[in-house]
Amino acid sequence: MNKNNLPIYLSIAVVFGILIGVFFNGGNSSSLAFGNSSKEKKIKRLIDYIQRDYVDTVNTDNLLDGAITEMMEKLDPHSVYIPKERLQAVTESMQGNFVGIGVQFRMIEDSIMVIRPIENGPSIKAGIKAGDRILMANKDTLFGKNLPSGKVPDYLKGKPNTQVKLQIYRRENDSTFNVMVNRGNVNIKSVDVAYMLNDSVGYIKLDRFARNTYKEFKTSLDNLLDDGMTDLVLDLRGNGGGFMDIANSIIDEFLEDDKLIVFTKNNKGFIDKSFATSKGDFEKGGLYVLIDENSASASEIVAGALQDNDKGTIIGRRSFGKGLVQEEMDLGDGSAVRLTTARYYTPTGRSIQKPYSKSQKNNNSIDYDGDVEQRYENGELFSKDSIKTIDSLQFKTPKGKIVFGGGGIIPDVFVPIDTTGYVHTNFFISLNRFAFKYVDDNRKELSKETVESFMLNFDKNGTVSDQYLSKLKDFNPSYKTKEQLKKYLKTIIASELYGEEGIYRANQEDDKMLQKVFELESQN
Template sequence: MTKRNIYLPLFIGIATAIGVFIGSHLNFSNNKVLFSSNSNEAKLKKLMNYIQYDYVDEVDTDSLLDNVITDMLVKLDPHSVYIPKEELERVTENMQGSFVGIGVSFLMHKDSIAITGVIEGGPSEKIGIKAGDRIILANNDTLTGNNMLKLAGVLRDEEGSYIANRKISDAILKTLKGEPGTLVDVTVYRRSTNEVLKFPISRGEVAIKSVSASNMITPTLGYIKIERFARTTYNEFKTDLDALIAKGMTSLVLDLRGNPGGFMDVANAIIDEFLEDGKLIVFTKNKNGDVDQSFATAKGDFEDGNVYVLIDQNSASASEIVAGALQDNDKGTIVGRRSFGKGLVQQEMDLGDGSAVRLTTSRYYTPTGRSIQKPYSHTNSTDYENDYLERIHNGELISKDSIKVDSVLKYVTPKGKIVYGGGGIIPDVFVAVDTLNTYSNRLFGNLNEFVFEYVDNHRIEMEAWKLDDFVKNFDKNNAILNQYIAQLDLNEPISPESKKNLKLYLNALIARTLFDDVGYFMVTQSTDSMILKVLELDKNKN
């Protein structure tokens, strides 16, 4: 094992902080108003007024107060957080499973807004907007070139491209989103027919899918990928579960890799589909010792089926509730790597100005009584933040023997299986992290750009593909892959293994463009080490 390969997983884990911010502190119940009238509130208000009126320089007291709240919560635990109002709307939409807008996905392409997808059932699909259209105008705002930069309030030469693109995207979303039923007049250029078309679009509710893919891997083995546990996730999951059962599924791969969590009650409803009536799912305990237990009911539709739960180091919170509940009830098999280790529950508290605090109010425990919250310090968050780096350094992502367990936190399931608390769910079957090819990491952004341009230049022929045929037969002669490689400025030849990886991700990204996430996962499943392990386990089971 080379040093480079050991540290390559670092690139995969960078997304952990972002993902956990969104999902790992969303197990909240009712909203509350945080501050009541007391001496502490009066003290804080008096100080803020003093600064506002008498401080020698002009001060943004709103920003100052945001920093005070943030610093205060950091000293409590890693998952009590302050969410400013400009971020809360985005997080809330994601977790509620819908937003109000016109229903398109887009990217910035040569200083124009190119529509990459039209959301099924959304306002744009209903009125005839198509993938590949360029948005020129939205109402009176010109959304091309320098006018777009001006709208976003950025000068590209003076800001990093990531920051500039983020601000541009935010400005575009602000223009396209609005109140339900309000009109936005959109003018697009349709490259395929060389036309400029005008569409008056009535803004409406647009679904944000949290179950990104479902398909049959074999005639009896189904697959469902859950990205997060949003308010709509159970209904999405149940629809896909029933459809796969109707196709003959007797075993299910439930993919929770990279899932940062979400609503606890939604996770419980999904668990209920697998566990028999009366089985304990999870329980919580607050500082007063009050215990709240959740039990399975008799309504589960897959209680007799076999389930494989895929987890990794970025599976957190509600994902760990699912894995822990099934593992502790001796249901199915947990496959992958040790999960994140988040066992705290938050409530959301409205601060009255559009911002909110999510405050830890209890801990949750798996059915055997395990807390899987990894250790943290109230005064020093460095070790907690560096946990992922420690896992890499210790070799835990490569070898199960490197996972540290605390013998004091050993528990036994009803069938005698040994499980451990103290920092994540340890899988029943370990699968090492894939050491992604260096080229795949380095050229991924370039690959996305190439994929868009290729599909855009061959849209009619590309949209004629059917998903199953695409997965089996697309670019068999490597013509498109070689076209991509030819336009790269490389200082060294591409190895056969690198070329193989590039082809996989090229095909997968094109499949995502044409068939959404289900296309991406159907392409990658053929070489996915966890899926391959499940196929082996399922074959041996029979």
């Protein structure tokens, strides 16, 4: 036996010990977790044997982690083990906040440069600005060390109300100074952007369904209503989901009282239904929901609930197809499992979970995880006619619209994937470098521009883009590529200056799904 494979075989041995003890001897998981059962004793005895008698020194914690991971992979694609090393980051993402100083940053020439301080965060209160370089945190030098980006938060995060002394270099006045920052809760935005597309149509882009998402969404919705919004575009493209109850609260803003939102069914056959209440503030407004092949889980609950209640128009491409509900369960040592405990169904009774088998994740994961690639290859991302439906999974909405279960939400209006803007990745390094240097050299003047004035006036005479294109003579790009590069350059510079709002506003005119919204608006 290859000595390098010993940990693998040991992990498998532990896995089978657990599987045999829990699943094949008529026991249940509760006795394993809470009782002094024979199954629990069996696992403990095996670990004791390995620690005491095995010929080599092994890390039994790693063995158990491997065993639990193997067990989860034999269940379904969405039941997962979260090691304690990852749990904090996962929890922060889902809760929508973390404790730190609150900056977005990037590594530039081996220095940490602040892209922007996060709104209402500790850094902005301490006077830190976009473009500042963080040289030191307390006594730790952070520049000139080839520090990986992933390690930077280790120096900046900490416990609430603790202080960190930062040494800052500010290029705009060539000064170096110290500033004390009180660490605090920093919001991880769920609403990427919210603004008016025109005088009557508002736009909200949701990134996830975290604990803070509904509050952010409601604030954005109210602000847009104050701005005169009569129709809303809710963009769920690329939104991988999150908490079901948060999705339900957002749906409640659109559906009339007592309309069924979603229902779940567990392994005992228990059905739990969620209904709309009287609190909705946009029940009469026009609604467009944008989805794509990466819209999953809670995003699909939103799209399915609205589609099945004949509310609004779903635009885009077939969604991911995740109809399983997970519950996070603490394992007592700082790790956790996210275990599938139920299936959810749209109001008409559709399960939108795409097919999987218990062995797929190990033996043929491309069938599930590589589904989007398969959709590209079979033409589904380019033509609605290529979407395969099953007649037996056909359902009907109250107004008679035919909808299908069996794998994702099929939109009411199909928009193919847009490949016309493709530019070879060779250009992106030069684009990013040029955009960063342009913003860094002109930050003082550019900071006076509002995002609206930037979109209207940036590079009208082509001077900036000509400077960039002049550096590409060796590539000899075609006229079409040059025009596309000019658009990308504006987008990247807008991103440097205005974050996500800059990206979305810069891309708005070329967004095929938004163009479809305006087309439908004109028809109405």
